[in-house]
Amino acid sequence: MLVVSLGIFIVGLALRAVLYFKGLDQNLDRVAYSRHMCSGLVGAAASIFKWAVPFASRGWRADVPNAIPFLLLHLGALLLPLFLLGHTVVLEDVTGISLPAMPMLLADVLTFAAVFGLLIYIGRRLMLPHVRFMTTGHDWYLLLMTLFIFASGAFARFEASGYDTWLLLHVLSGELLLITAPFTKFSHIVLFFCSRAQIGMDFAIKRGGRERGAAFPW
Helix, strand or coil, X not given: CHHHHHHHHHHHHHHHHHHHHHCCCCCCCCCCCHHHHHHHHHHHHHHHHHHHCCCCCHHHHHCHHHHHHHHHHHHHHHHHHHHXXXXXXXXXXXXXXXXXXXXXXXXXXXXXXXXXHHHHHHHHHHHCHHHHHHCCHHHHHHHHHHHHHXXXXXXXXXXXXXXXXXXXXXXXXXXXXXXXHHHCHHXXXXXXXXXXXXXXHHHHHHCCHHHHCCCCCX
């Protein structure tokens, strides 16, 4: 099941990326002009870097109360699947790829930080009217599924009562996330890079970026 889940995850996200760029309007949105490809690639890299580094962009700094739980959640969501000891062992068994494992203390801190960030997000959607109005069942699925994956992993990690059950639920929920990622907002795993690259190339090529240099308006 893990092999199938990873296959759907990788192929599905790759297709989402291809469809994203193929869906850009030739006249309005498509910015990868071959004539200025070098400038465009510099702009794409700058855009991705500015938004991937915490508080490096104006968008990060404009809403700090939202940026902090975002950072806590995404640090755990990015680092734990790749560098948690149990995950690295499974990854090596399945793919032959060996990644270094993080200390368990760091893994515990990242897990609780991610859960804390998720709880803040859930609280915002319950308490803030303008956020609650925009929240759909799809959003609740994403939040609660992510929370359950972290929580079940923590219960298994600390060998809570019913260890085997918690471990099985953690594995199954993780595989469900991999399978559904290309079809949900989890697709931002790859579409974030696509959209930031597009916007960066847009400013670097079509909006005077070649004369402005590195002074991007973010």
